[in-house]
Amino acid sequence: MPVPAPSSSWIPAALTRLAHADALRPTEAPHLLAYLATIHDPRRGRGRRHPLVAILAMAAAAVLTGARSMTAIAEWAADTPQPVRAALGTRRDAPDHWVVPAEATIRRTLGRVDPTALAAVIGAWLADRDRPGQQQRRRAVAVDGKTLRGARRDGRQVHLLAAMDHTTRAVLAQRQVDGAPAKSLGSPRCWPTWT
Numbered sequence: 025m026p027v028p029a030p031s032s033s034w035i036p037a038a039l040t041r042l043a044h045a046d047a048l049r050p051t052e053a054p055h056l057l058a059y060l061a062t063i064h065d066p067r068r069g070r071g072r073r074h075p076l077v078a079i080l081a082m083a084a085a086a087v088l089t090g091a092r093s094m095t096a097i098a099e100w101a102a103d104t105p106q107p108v109r110a111a112l113g114t115r116r117d118a119p120d121h122w123v124v125p126a127e128a129t130i131r132r133t134l135g136r137v138d139p140t141a142l143a144a145v146i147g148a149w150l151a152d153r154d155r156p157g158q159q160q161r162r163r164a165v166a167v168d169g170k171t172l173r174g175a176r177r178d179g180r181q182v183h184l185l186a187a188m189d190h191t192t193r194a195v196l197a198q199r200q201v202d203g204a205p206a207k208s209l210g211s212p213r214c215w216p217t218w219t
């Protein structure tokens with residue numbers, strides 16, 4: 025009987041969007057941390073050793089540098105120099121020494137974070153990262169829907185609707201919708217959640 029493959033290759037879909045983004049510039053780290061700090065920490069207060077924002081920031085930075093699995097994210101975090109760890113908000117263990125979480129902690133934490141909230145925050149950061157130096161311009165957004173083959177929820181097929189920014193090619197939002205995506209596009213209930 026075949027053994028299922030380990031889930032080391034699974035990365036939250038919101039983080040995989042970063043794989044196509046430009047590298048993180050040093051001045052953007054605090055900006056990204058501010059966005060990530062808005063995400064609710066799903067862990068219980070007892071036993072938390074590492075801040076959620078640090079785990080999310082390390083995962084985002086690792087994906088921006090090419091990490092494609094949880095193992096790669098953990099290896100990237102373990103190899104980071106102390107100043108990078110400090111800039112990403114990791115836990116301070118001693119003067120001038122910051123500690124990164126183990127792979128199991130990163131995996132468990134990312135598995136519990138609300139994927140919709142993470143996707144919204146990453147999409148907002150990608151959309152806003154180049155705005156300060158640019159003049160205001162109109163934004164082109166593409167909306168596309170897909171029916172997932174073989175995927176069922178409550179006995180019904182799963183239909184997804186996604187919005188993508190043409191300039192950055194970042195997915196701004198993705199939602200599960202009732203019915204076929206083509207029918208959902210015209211629904212007045214759909215548009216307030218996108219705008």
